[in-house]
Amino acid sequence: MAQDPTLKEADIKGKLVAYSSDQSNSSVEKSGLLGSMPMRLLPADKEGKLRGDTLLEAIEKDKAQGLIPCYVVANLGTTPTCAFDDLLELGPICNRENIWLHVDAAYAGTAFVCPEYRHLLKGVELADSFNFNPHKWMLVNFDCSAMWVKNARYLVEAFNVERIYLKDQHKGLAPEYRHWQISLGRRFRALKLWFVLKIYGVEGIQKHVRHQISLAKYFEELVTKDQRFEVCTSSMGLVTFRLKGENQLTKNLIHKIQERKNIFVIPGQFQNKYVIRFAVCSRLTERSDVEFSWQEFQSQADEIIASKITCEVSDKKGISAIQLSDAGCDKNSIEKCK
Structure with a gap:
């Protein structure tokens, strides 16, 4: 005005x-x-x-x-x-x-x-x-x-x-x-x-932050070593990553992870890519927890990629959708193979 x-x-x-x-x-x-x-x-x-x-x-x-x-x-x-x-x-x-x-x-x-x-x-x-x-x-x-x-x-x-x-x-x-x-x-x-500041002090909070960032870096290293995955971003205690290939593969992966309920992660979007957000949050998180989480991702990725290979082979040999289902092929892959 x-x-x-x-x-x-x-x-x-x-x-x-x-x-x-x-x-x-x-x-x-x-x-x-x-x-x-x-x-x-x-x-x-x-x-x-x-x-x-x-x-x-x-x-x-x-x-x-x-x-x-x-x-x-x-x-x-x-x-x-x-x-x-x-x-x-x-x-x-x-x-x-x-x-x-x-x-x-x-x-x-x-x-x-x-x-x-x-x-x-x-x-x-x-x-x-x-x-x-x-x-x-x-x-x-x-x-x-x-x-x-x-x-x-x-x-x-x-x-x-x-x-x-x-x-x-x-x-x-x-x-x-x-x-x-x-x-x-x-x-x-x-x-x-005030209680947190009194109990931990500046040095204690610094130690907490640095420890969690180091755990995120450790997870980033584990993802990088597996050629099936790619790291999209890594900043502070947050790593975003995905299965290489079409977005549906990563969607299937996070769906399996969420169904198993052993770890909790949510999806995100980065440069038109569907990604998984892995955030180190709890003050109790240690390297063993990061390793457990990574084993979850790897085991479910094994199933998804095996299903994809089965579907691709069946597409050439004319295997039925029922056989694909028995082989562990997910619904989307079955529809594709039909």
Whole structure:
């Protein structure tokens, strides 16, 4: 309104638009719905990062249509592959365009306790707010979310609703956290965070993070040694991988794994490839657990590939679908062989 006094508040709300990467968490898209504004999910590059030129192109296109870009969510550790957006690319654009830059480091933010990963934070001083979830990797019980804001005044003014029964003589002497969110009350999460910091200390948390990353690297090595598989991405405690070949093979593999219920993994999408996300999460995970998980993948891959070979041979020899079923060929392969 300061830039264009002719616009009314209702006019501005109808023109606001926000941006993030198509690799962002689902909560980012949901925030657009809650804020009643379009959330543009911009395409990431081949490494899963949102680039500055992609963001700038989208901003200029929307401004040309009379819209008002107001909010960007950058990712330090995307959900699908734990990719890190370059804040030194995105930050200057947001600052120049007067756009609020929020950094979502929900999972990977804990890694910044280790000096060797802080280079990924370069440009964070250009952001307006920063969030990470200690309950995801910092050993804190669910739920606990920590957020910093460069200027809390904007947050307070946005949620400030004065009532006579809320006034007191201490106004201005201490932060009134009822102005920081929608509800008047909130759950008390600081104590459990304090206990983790007290018990583990900085060195203990660093040891935990480094140990889990080393386990993920170990799993990556196991996958690489098996020529039937390919590693798609590896970042922090997350490895994405797949069976080489058509996506259906990996879909069949994860379906078998989920049916057996010995380990829990979920699928993902990377460069039009269907992948499996292997994330080291529990503080109790050891090398033996990683080896057990890998044996699960290998044993089920053996069955899938054997079924595929049986199907391919039967296609040449005219074996019936009943025979294929008896041989362990999955439903999709049987349909293909018919």
